[in-house]
Amino acid sequence: MLSRSELKEVASIERRDGYFVSLYLNVDPMFNKKGDYIVHLKNMMKNTIDILDKNVYKKVKVDLEKVDNYILTNKRSFKKGVALLSSSKNSFWKEYHLGVPVKNELIVDKSPYVKPLMDILDNYQRYAVLLVDKEFARIFLIHLREIIEYGEVYTPDIPGKHKRGGWFALSQSHYERHINYHIGMHLKEVIEKLDSFLSGEYIGRIIIGGSDEAVSMVRGMLHKKILDKVIGTVKIEMFANSSEVLSKVEPVVLKYEKKKEDETIEKLITTAMKNKDAVIGLEDVLNSLQEKRVMKLIVAKDLKVPGFICPACGFLTTQNVSTCPYCKGKMDMVDYLISLAGEKAINQGALVEVVEDNRKLLEVGGIGAFLRF
Numbered sequence: 127m128l129s130r131s132e133l134k135e136v137a138s139i140e141r142r143d144g145y146f147v148s149l150y151l152n153v154d155p156m157f158n159k160k161g162d163y164i165v166h167l168k169n170m171m172k173n174t175i176d177i178l179d180k181n182v183y184k185k186v187k188v189d190l191e192k193v194d195n196y197i198l199t200n201k202r203s204f205k206k207g208v209a210l211l212s213s214s215k216n217s218f219w220k221e222y223h224l225g226v227p228v229k230n231e232l233i234v235d236k237s238p239y240v241k242p243l244m245d246i247l248d249n250y251q252r253y254a255v256l257l258v259d260k261e262f263a264r265i266f267l268i269h270l271r272e273i274i275e276y277g278e279v280y281t282p283d284i285p286g287k288h289k290r291g292g293w294f295a296l297s298q299s300h301y302e303r304h305i306n307y308h309i310g311m312h313l314k315e316v317i318e319k320l321d322s323f324l325s326g327e328y329i330g331r332i333i334i335g336g337s338d339e340a341v342s343m344v345r346g347m348l349h350k351k352i353l354d355k356v357i358g359t360v361k362i363e364m365f366a367n368s369s370e371v372l373s374k375v376e377p378v379v380l381k382y383e384k385k386k387e388d389e390t391i392e393k394l395i396t397t398a399m400k401n402k403d404a405v406i407g408l409e410d411v412l413n414s415l416q417e418k419r420v421m422k423l424i425v426a427k428d429l430k431v432p433g434f435i436c437p438a439c440g441f442l443t444t445q446n447v448s449t450c451p452y453c454k455g456k457m458d459m460v461d462y463l464i465s466l467a468g469e470k471a472i473n474q475g476a477l478v479e480v481v482e483d484n485r486k487l488l489e490v491g492g493i494g495a496f497l498r499f
């Protein structure tokens with residue numbers, strides 16, 4: 127999974143005396159109906175080699191072949207985006223299978239190109255899950271439906287010291303004070319660890335899991351700043367495995383994201399109504415795409431519309447015109463206009479949000495976009 131600390135490390139890699147090949151490829155089946163990413167890859171390869179200095183080409187030939195070969199032979203691992211970073215000279219190789227599509231790019235440079243990965247961290251909400259009980263705590267990170275365990279806190283008590291009726295023979299109230307003191311110490315440590323995790327990785331939202339008692343104790347100790355980031359609490363076994371944690375927490379995440387999505391669509395419609403930096407309806411979206419103005423495309427899932435494409439300049443339209451208004455090229459009929467529009471948006475570096483079950487979006491044609499200018 128992507129993490130800010132790892133990307134920082136990659137970006138500042140010390141052994142920089144060779145070249146790096148960085149490949150980003152949109153392999154999203156929804157926005158690549160014919161699986162034509164192979165064609166895009168071949169074109170990028172050809173264009174890159176054409177303009178590359180011959181001496182540099184000699185140095186990165188093996189890396190270009192390596193990423194090319196990887197794409198051809200690893201289709202089964204693909205999600206929606208692939209990022210490959212390679213420098214044989216530095217014995218360096220990184221591969222990322224991403225839950226979101228990325229703009230197609232092939233870059234040869236003296237350092238690995240990680241900006242698109244940084245952008246994914248910034249643009250897609252990450253969640254921390256804190257699992258806590260009286261002497262143990264675990265912290266997880268969730269991003270794009272994936273989970274990893276980040277760390278744990280274990281604060282064992284001094285054995286035997288508070289055994290009820292043990293040889294210390296503590297009084298009942300003394301015993302309770304001791305327990306509370308110990309839990310307090312533990313939770314303090316847990317909160318410190320959570321704090322440093324949140325600030326290091328810029329995590330915006332938190333879910334707390336554990337028994338009702340543990341959850342309410344830890345909530346009581348959190349600063350308001352952190353408490354404001356808590357979007358829900360869940361009952362989870364302390365030693366549940368990662369996928370169990372993910373499945374318990376997912377309803378909270380989905381509910382939160384649904385709410386955000388509704389707000390985004392509200393904003394899209396009101397902004398478009400004011401004729402500001404947004405458009406709704408397919409034809410306006412297609413024109414904005416042609417003018418490269420789309421910053422974020424919002425599209426209803428399963429929206430299917432046939433239309434026309436200009437193979438020469440990529441102009442898309444629903445209107446049955448025989449020649450392209452932009453380049454006078456001959457127009458072709460296509461089945462998947464929405465898919466092509468999404469692919470075009472991604473390749474212009476726009477974000478694409480696919481929305482399920484939103485009546486308001488469907489009422490305005492199922493598609494809209496926030497514009498850059």
Ligand SMILES: [Zn+2]
Pocket residue numbers: 436437438439440441450451452453454455
């Ligand atoms: Zn055209």
